[in-house]
Amino acid sequence: MLAMLLLNPDRVVSIDRISEAIWNGRPPATARTQVAICVAELRKAFRSAGFRDDVVLTSSPGYMLRRADHELDVLSFQARVAEARSLTARREFERATEAYDAALGLWRGRALCDISSAVVEIEVERLQEQKLVVQEERTALHLQLGRHRELISELTTLVEEQPLREQTRAQLMLAQYRAGRRAEAMETFRQARRHFIDEIGLEPGPILQELHEAILSDDPSVRLPSRQSRASSTSIPAGTFPADISAFCGRDKELSDLDILLHRPPGVVGLLTGSAGIGKSALAVHWAHRAADRFPGGVLYVNLHDCCRTPQDSDAVDVLHTCLRQLGIAACDVPGDLDDARSLYRGLTQKRDVLVVLDNVASYRQVRHVIPGGTGARALITSRNQISELIDTSLWLRVQPVGHEEAAEMLGALVGHRAAAEPRALRELAELCDRIPAALRIAGTKLIAKPHWPIQRLTSRMRDPRTRLDHLEHGEQSLRRRFQTGYQRLAPEAARMFRLLGGLETAEFGLHDAATLLRLDTGEAENTLESLVDAHLLEGVDGLETDEACYRFLPLLGAFARELHRAEERTAEAARSKPPRLVAAGGKRELRFAM
Structure with missing residues (x-):
């Protein structure tokens, strides 16, 4: 009973939930009476311990433990962890390790280890996972500070307790390598590989695989950072940002417009949209090189290659981890938990003047975690799509063909x-x-x-x-091929309209022409046409002489649409010209047409 209330301070726990925890889902008929007796005994115990006010309150449909000014160890743990993360974000590593040590010092073994209840055990596992994450964060800081030798014994014990926890094992490998025990680091990886294959039938994940390769090649990324680089708050690895475009010329107006971004409030992003091949990436890279001196914290660059596949939810995590690594966080030290990684990133960019260039973005969800909010930080995004979530908070430029x-x-x-x-x-x-x-x-x-x-x-x-x-x-x-990748991501109805428009004799046409062609009402036709405009496969034209909406193809996009239209016509003609064939079915000869 007490465990359920302590796990939910200042929240009402229903009698049904308490009964489920106490009797593991099979409460007796007298459950409510017995719960009430438990509450009475708890209140008596609290009064005997010197608590003057009621700690356990009756509140429909159950009971609540009132925290008030009382101290609860799990909340103290979470507060000290939050403090440690804040100090880490400000790169006050020494003080952060002290806060982590204080948080972990509250633990004396497994939480609630003498209570056998399926409901409580679920909460215990959640607390245990929090503890393990905090241990990994603390270890990452100690590694950053060069305390690898002191960590080996502790990490060896943790690996024995949690053999499938890749982050902890990677930290042990790194500590062994930095302590000059490279052979032991390799053996730790081989043990991991055997254990993973025997237990779950899988090879170790990318964290261990990449670290193994880095140690084999003595990659600089796994060596102990110098004292100067450990103290630096603006160190960003070189080689992550593309070289400037050698043959770049023109775009004077667009570059001048982008310069306005330097004077906009925090949170405003530069958004470059346009069709395939229009020069969005080149413009972004060239401007970033030109403005790099305004960002002493460095330039982060991530190319999301939106044309290659449909965006995934995992893209957001990958982008966040990539930015953290470019900010100098070793791969093995990047928090696995999304909230922790996001908190670390925000802390690192809050006081840095950094430019984050996000190239070929397909959707807002891919980049929502890495748009910086610091006073001197800015983000520049290129996309073939109109990212509606950003349009009202962005300096938005629709990139057109050059003059x-x-x-x-x-x-x-x-x-x-x-x-x-x-x-x-x-x-x-x-x-x-x-x-x-x-x-x-x-x-x-x-x-x-x-x-x-x-x-x-x-x-x-x-x-x-x-x-x-x-x-x-x-x-x-x-x-x-560039056009093809954009076309393949259209909705079926939009793709069909794009092909059919390729059959028109003119590159410019009105809404009525398109509606007639597709046998749609004007509302449906306009929605589909506007989706092609949003995908930069069609242009809207100002209708000065008529109220009817007008559209047009760029000549090369029109040529591409005509190719698709002719290919569809040839396929249909070939299907119509196939001769019928006789097949036997159920003892009868039937005439069927091959399609």
Whole structure:
């Protein structure tokens, strides 16, 4: 009875719940009477111990333990852990270890170990998990402070008690390695591998596997940090941020607009949206290099490759862990618990002037934990989607094709001296590329690879819209493939409309045309068209001469839609032209059409 009340201070515990705990789900008919007798005995015990006020109160539908000014060890534990985490976030590691030690010093074995109750045991397991997480956090700090030798004995005991706990075993391996006992670290991994395979039939997870590889190769990431780097609060590993774009040119207005982000309040993010290949990532990377001096805490960079797959819930955890590692937290020290990792990240970025670049984001849920809130911190996000959760709190730029002069300049920078010899062909080629940076780069690299081609040869080949996309492929670069990945993520109805619109004779059309084509009412048609606009596969056009909504394709996207439409028509025609075949069924000959 007392255990149930202590586990729920200041909360009413129903008589039914108490009865379930005491009699393991099989209470006798006299359960309510016996519970009332227990309460009376508890109150008597508290009064005998010197408590003047009632500690156990009657409150429908059960009873409540009133905490008031009394001290409860589990709440003291949680308060000291919160203090330790706050100190860790401020990188006051010495004081944080003292707070962790005080929290763990409250434990004297397993909680409530003399009570046999299935309900209580569930709560005990939860408390035990909290304790293990706190032990790992404390150990991570001691490793950060170079106290690896003192930890080996303690960690060896913990591993014996919890052989399947990967984080603890990884910390033991790291302590052994830093103490010059590399062979023992390797043996600890081999023991883990045998135990995992024997017990659960699985190889160790990525934490142990990555640490094993790092120790084998003497990777710098697992060595003991120098005293200077341990004290530093702005150390971010090099090599995590892409190099600046060598052939970047133009985008003066967009860069100037992004500079406004430096003066916006905390929490405002820069959001760059646009179609595939439009140059969002290049713009973000170039601006980040240009503004890097304003962020002495460093630049964090995560590429989420949104075009490769449907976003997963696990992406948010992966992004958070990646940012923590870039902030200097060793992989084995990154908290496994999401709340703990988020708290550590917020603490690290609260007082740092950092720029967080999140490239190719598909949804808000992927990045919601890593948007910094510090006064001098900022986030810059690129996406093909309109991330509605951010639009009202962002500096939002819809990235368009580059200007006419900029497109020719970008292409000229790639092909070198040949640009001056054929200026008209160069300008026409830039227009045939829709002034899309990815298309310009592909065309430029193709001309570099074919020095015997005049620019006019590629320009002439690209004039035919039916084969234009064929000429925007070179090596691993393919504009068609970029379009394809965005198209594949459309809802079925939107994908069907995109294909059917490819059958129109014009690149610009009205809402009525689309509704007639799909045999939809105008409301349904407009919703589907707007989803294509949101996915940057279609553009809305200001209807100045009519109230009807109008839309248009960029020429290359229109060519892609026509390819899909022709492919669908060929498939349908092939199905119609298949001859019927006779098959036997139930002793009869039936005429069936192969589909």
